[in-house]
Amino acid sequence: MAEQENMTLVVFSGDLDKALAAFNLANTGASMGMKVDMFFTFWGLSVIEKGSLARGVKSPMQWMMGMMNRGGASRRKLSKMNMMGAGTHTMKGLMKRYRMPSLEESIALAREQGVKFLACTTSMAIMGLEESDFIDEVDDFVGAATYLGLATEGKVNLFI
């Protein structure tokens, strides 16, 4: 019997295009029978944030960071050619036209397929985020050691 292959994806970026690439790889891998773990860190945390304004903020500095970088999958923007939202809007329109899943749909599909979502506790502390600020689908809140333990078992490990 063939051994199951593992994949880990560090999602460092909170950009729409990179998040879409990460979930496309995760969902394709899962559909091929791979075990997939996604480790969301730094700006990537915003992809799995609820996006509520009333998040667990502890200081004025964190409040400012949160306002400038509002979380939530639906608010992600392109890394390039955002053009005040026009480029992002265009990209979303094209994806719809070609019947490609949106980021929100890709997240739901990943969950159905058993992809694991891990949030980086170190980044959470810096950004003033608490567990309740994240979507319910997050499996665990862990540090880099847990990620590296998974990555050493992975055949494919990417930093996105």
Added chain:
Amino acid sequence: MAEQENMTLVVFSGDLDKALAAFNLANTGASMGMKVDMFFTFWGLSVIEKGSLARGVKSPMQWMMGMMNRGGASRRKLSKMNMMGAGTHTMKGLMKRYRMPSLEESIALAREQGVKFLACTTSMAIMGLEESDFIDEVDDFVGAATYLGLATEGKVNLFI
């Protein structure tokens, strides 16, 4: 007999500096006897586009995306310090002075060395690109499943 090592590179970025890094790794690996597959996706597709304006565009939205992000290796810009082209021009001048291959020369060298070029069909659909929009050197037009099949055989897999 030593087994041949495999490397896969996801070229997500269309920036000159990242494309140069990708081809430097690909060409070095190939010269060391590694089997190298490059998977061009999203903005990275622009690196292997012909760059013609008369590309296979199907909608006004795709036409706009194409105009804003004109393809072709010779049109790639630095990710930072482009400075309206001055930074990119300076970098190209320094590479020439130090007899380093340009991006176009690196692409040709990669082909001579047997590096495989794969274009991501999912990204092509979103961006309205057809097979005829790419340089002849592209080996195949494939999805993420083909890439992941190669990556699970790879000793070195990077997302650039």
Added chain:
Amino acid sequence: MAEQENMTLVVFSGDLDKALAAFNLANTGASMGMKVDMFFTFWGLSVIEKGSLARGVKSPMQWMMGMMNRGGASRRKLSKMNMMGAGTHTMKGLMKRYRMPSLEESIALAREQGVKFLACTTSMAIMGLEESDFIDEVDDFVGAATYLGLATEGKVNLFI
């Protein structure tokens, strides 16, 4: 006896956030007993530059590049939300408040733990940098072939 796991990190980016992520992974891996090699290339070279203005510059073009992209760990900025320095300043304040090591402290910790620092000679040539422009902690000045030799031994290889 368990075999030692190896990790290699290509540090392509000179952004503060990505450098912090790279050193967090390197230091966590080293504390878990992994052998860690960091290969600094392109903008990433700035992380291990001394940051002196009197660096080994050979041409006006290189002088301009150096002025625009002043090296040194203490001068790294966020990839997003730098906001003329306010975002970077805020991030540094939050890290201090949560007793997280600064980039400079992370570099020192990595050295204590035996993490190897390798500088890419190809990028150095383009940017007009000489060995004396780098901090003393750099172990070696090597090309992509040396990096790839290490990466083929690595369980975890990331491009940051």
